[in-house]
Amino acid sequence: MQIGVITLFPEMFNALTCGGITARAVQNGLLRLSYWNPRDFADNKHRHVDDRPYGGGPGMVMQVYPLRTAIQTAKQTLGENTRVLYLSPQGRRLDQTGVAYLSQFPHLLLVAGRYEGIDERVIEHDIDEEWSIGDYVLSGGELAAMVLIDALTRWLPGALGHADSASEDSFYAGLLDCPHYTRPEVIDAQSVPAVLLNGNHADIARWRHKQALGRTWLKRPDLLINLNLQPEQQALLNE
Ligand code: ADE
Numbered sequence: 001m002q003i004g005v006i007t008l009f010p011e012m013f014n015a016l017t018c019g020g021i022t023a024r025a026v027q028n029g030l031l032r033l034s035y036w037n038p039r040d041f042a043d044n045k046h047r048h049v050d051d052r053p054y055g056g057g058p059g060m061v062m063q064v065y066p067l068r069t070a071i072q073t074a075k076q077t078l079g080e081n082t083r084v085l086y087l088s089p090q091g092r093r094l095d096q097t098g099v100a101y102l103s104q105f106p107h108l109l110l111v112a113g114r115y116e117g118i119d120e121r122v123i124e125h126d127i128d129e130e131w132s133i134g135d136y137v138l139s140g141g142e143l144a145a146m147v148l149i150d151a152l153t154r155w156l157p158g159a160l161g162h163a164d165s166a167s168e169d170s171f172y173a174g175l176l177d178c179p180h181y182t183r184p185e186v187i188d189a190q191s192v193p194a195v196l197l198n199g200n201h202a203d204i205a206r207w208r209h210k211q212a213l214g215r216t217w218l219k220r221p222d223l224l225i226n227l228n229l230q231p232e233q234q235a236l237l238n239e
Pocket of ligand 1: 137140
């Protein structure tokens with residue numbers, strides 16, 4: 001997957017290659033990241049990319065020309081079929097279904113805004129979709145873009161160590177994850193549940209599924225409302 005980012009602060013994205021799954025995906029060539037800085041396309045000698053809002057009011061607005069030129073330049077490299085996403089609190093709220101949907105696009109271009117936002121004409125003319133990572137306001141789209149890149153990386157075939165890990169993530173199939181334990185078996189009188197020690201994989205799978213259902217019911221009952229539970233899941237929940 002190839003992901004380009006339009007940002008005034010490309011250095012922020014170094015966090016993705018410090019370590020972990022995203023760094024490994026870049027090293028393995030599963031994920032290709034590239035950056036375009038609107039400041040490089042500013043049409044003034046001070047390289048300003050923002051100006052005061054028409055109609056007055058606080059803050060500054062990112063201008064059309066540097067952003068549009070950066071987007072067009074990026075698409076020349078990534079391909080004209082690149083899906084262009086703008087990160088903003090006004091977008092569709094990201095969840096695991098949204099991440100799965102976006103993971104279908106081989107080429108994405110993420111536009112990270114700063115200041116009070118970007119000129120509306122860019123959204124109308126140059127952006128395909130607007131996405132939010134939650135109902136709160138960040139100082140810019142960079143952290144949101146990084147959140148999206150990280151979540152997308154988990155869907156890339158071969159990016160996770162264990163083949164099944166993505167399908168066992170919380171929210172896969174709409175449920176929270178089951179609890180996990182590692183050595184030692186007992187610490188400060190807290191024991192690992194016995195079922196995990198008996199080597200019976202069918203029992204373990206059943207216990208994990210029941211835990212996932214129970215935790216979702218306790219911690220996020222809202223998730224269950226939209227889920228069509230199978231009769232055997234219903235029975236597990238009622239046990
Ligand atoms: N930019 C600022 N706030 C944001 C949010 N909540 N989601 C995505 N992009 C943003």
